[in-house]
Amino acid sequence: MAVSAHASKVRSLYKRILVLHRFLPIDLRALGDQYVKDEFRRHKGAAPEEATGFMTEWKDYKDTLQTQVLESAEEQTGSVKFGANLSEGKLGSFQHDQIGQLYELMLESTKSTRQFDIQEDSK
Template identity: 45%
Template sequence: MASNISHVSRVRALFKAILKLHRGLPLEMRSLGDNYVREEFRAHKSAQPQEADIFMQEWTKYYVTLARQLRQRQKQPDIGQHLSPEMLDNFRDEQLGQLHELFTATTKSDPLESTFSSDKGR
């Protein structure tokens, strides 16, 4: 039981730390990132212990990478990370679809366009 409580505390702390870190992103990226983080953490709420460990490791890597990138304080920081073909091969089809949606949403020139175009299918 105590182990479960400490796990929940670590998950909550990482979640809050990521949202706090997102405050350093441009507004449209922050909104997209916050929504994605909320969805992913909610979706993995009842994950098996092994999957939860991998989930926490990957989101911790994300936090460290983004923190390093934001610390550079360039005029237009290069935010993100290139994925190797080997890493992409490990993704499920659903994850590849999500990745493509994120790429499309973050590379559109008009942030409102990405918001409204995603609502059209609803």
Template identity: 40%
Template sequence: MRVSLLRLAESVTSKPLNLQEASATLFPPIPLYRRLLRAHRSLPKEMRGLGDDYVKAEFRRHKEVTNPVHIIGFLSQWKMYLDELPRDAHAKSFSGKRLDSTVFEKMSPEQLGQLYELMHATKDVWKPIPEENS
């Protein structure tokens, strides 16, 4: 099992996989899912709701995936996202980052559609609330 995982990882990347390092950085799906939802607790209310819904939907969509390359990619991308989230409950400043153009170019039409929907959903969440002058 370990040898086949090593060969699979080497075929995906030019850098050989260190199994100890990989197991230390990747979480199984359920613990990763739980950590993501816990990490969202430190986000502002609107951002937390949007993030929780998105995480739940993505994990549901990928529940039946059996391709090991897709599973490793899915888990590693969500782990990278988890690492970007603020760790402190008092840290309310999560601004995200720009999408790398090379990643954007590699997206499938379905992924681009999801990104477009996400863009519109976030615009509604972050509309400035007009202040009333009394």
């Protein structure tokens, strides 16, 4: 029973993050959706102690993004920036492969030319 409760929490968090991504600019949404899908898939069989940390970090991400989406809706100026700076302490606790992954994500998110031609759905 505990396993299915955990799986339900993971699924709920995953779906909520993807819903929040709908409010991001289209290029960030595509990048974010793919990253979330890859990370959740990669940690599907994680050990319980790793899963706890994983869920905590993604809940923090969801809370931060939710706050930023609400601020964006209130401002309606398009000047709201999404994301947050990492503290030196948190950055120092990353493993080498996580630093590399973070660097690749930074490069991808700051590219001046897009890898894909993503367009909004016309309504």
